[in-house]
Amino acid sequence: MVDMTKKRLSVAPMIDWTTTDYRYFARLFNPNVYLYTEMISTGALLHGNRARHLRFDNSEHPIVLQLGGADISEMTQCAEFAQQHGYDEVNINVGCPSDRVQHNKIGACLMVEPDTVAKLVKHMQAAVDIPVTVKHRIGIDDFDSYDFMSQFVQTVADGGCTRFIVHARTAWLQGLSPKQNREIPPLRYEDVYRLKQDFPELIIEINGGIESIEDIQNHLQHIDGVMIGRAFYHNPYLLAEANILWNQPIPKRSEILAQLYPHLHQQVNQGEPLSTMTRHYLGLFQGLSGARKWRQALSGKPHLTVADIEQAAFEVLALNPDA
Known part of the structure; x- marks a missing residue:
């Protein structure tokens, strides 16, 4: 059995899905998993209904705010909003391949700008006491080698990031829809395992195509955490079954x-x-x-x-x- 005091299981950020309504529901199944908001853009927080975007029930802790943005000043300000509202952690989206984030040159686009991501982490972390983490892909378009990902992680780690959540697929920004990007590029779990081996001092989590308790247990033999999105959403009782990882009862x-x-x-x-x-x-x-x-x-x-x-x-x- 895996020692979950040193591991993490989390529900992935999913636009229009991981709202506060869903997160409250998910928490009823499992008190231990980390819950992520859907990706919220800096523009929405700076110019929209900030209180509504950031609202959550106290039962949702531990809860992570995922931010979409690339402007250092705006991202830093939004990290401060997260801390003020009581979030446990802030995560930078470096994996979303949608047209909207491509237009704003954020999300997966930032994988080819590791220096920018490192600066975001550095300034955001300097402004808040809660952890600032990064969720990214293993590559983007033709930049899909292990060395490319490794160099990205090294650069961002030099900026102060210690936790990386890796979606084990390359993002193709041209020719594939966001849905296709979750299904067509092959999963390369071994690259994520290798990343942990090469950076043992960093916390490395894995995301993508994980659908069962057995899958979770197998991955946790190699890395520090597992993130699951659609499998938890479409079959929320899987969250309840995951209580066995903590030797806790499964609620009906x-x-x-x-x-x-x-x-x-x-x-x-x-x-x-x-x-x-x-x-x-x-x-x-x-x-x-x-x-x-x-x-x-x-x-x-x-x-x-x-x-x-x-x-x-x-x-x-x-x-x-x-x-």
């Missing part, structure tokens, strides 16, 4: 729902629409009898009530009494 879905209902009532009373929350719950019964009926009950219902959710859950649990 019925127990998780019992904790969720009071929160839903509270959110409704505060004017939050249920539909924006329940879209994150569709995978709760994945693989069980009645899962499809549960998804149908929660989807496309603008006037959904908490009572409707309770009834839908009751019907599925009746088919799965041990769930």
Whole structure:
């Protein structure tokens, strides 16, 4: 069994998915995992509704704010916002391949500018007491050799970064969509393992294509942490099953729902629409009898009530009494 006092398991930042509504839900399954916000741009925090972008429930700790940006002054200011709002950590996005981040020359584009990333880390870390970390790809376009990634990490580490989360795929900025970039470039886990061997003093985590507790355990034999995105989102009960890594009990879905209902009532009373929350719950019964009926009950219902959710859950649990 892996010693989780020295390892980390986290939920990856996913745009439009890892909102505070999802993170609250995810935390009910597992008290130990690190939760990341979706990537939030510096522009959104500097010129948008900062309080709403940065809001989170205290139960979400440990929580990491992922920032998208490349301007030193703006990124430093946003790191300060993160600390002021109580975040446990700030992460710099150096992996997102979307057209939007390419246009702003941030995200994966920054892999070819390691000096810029090192300066971001240096200035941000000097301004805050919480850790500043970097999530990146193993390469970008034709810059996909191990040496290229190694030099990137060395340069950024010289700027003061000690924790790197590595998506074990190259990002292709031309010709592939963000979805294709998560699926088509081959996974190169061995490159991430080698990075840990070459930089034993750094904390190296791995991301990409990890879908089971067995996968997690295998990776943690080689590196310091595992980050999972879509597998946790589409099958949130995998988060519950991961409690075995800490030798802790696995909660039942019925127990998780019992904790969720009071929160839903509270959110409704505060004017939050249920539909924006329940879209994150569709995978709760994945693989069980009645899962499809549960998804149908929660989807496309603008006037959904908490009572409707309770009834839908009751019907599925009746088919799965041990769930």
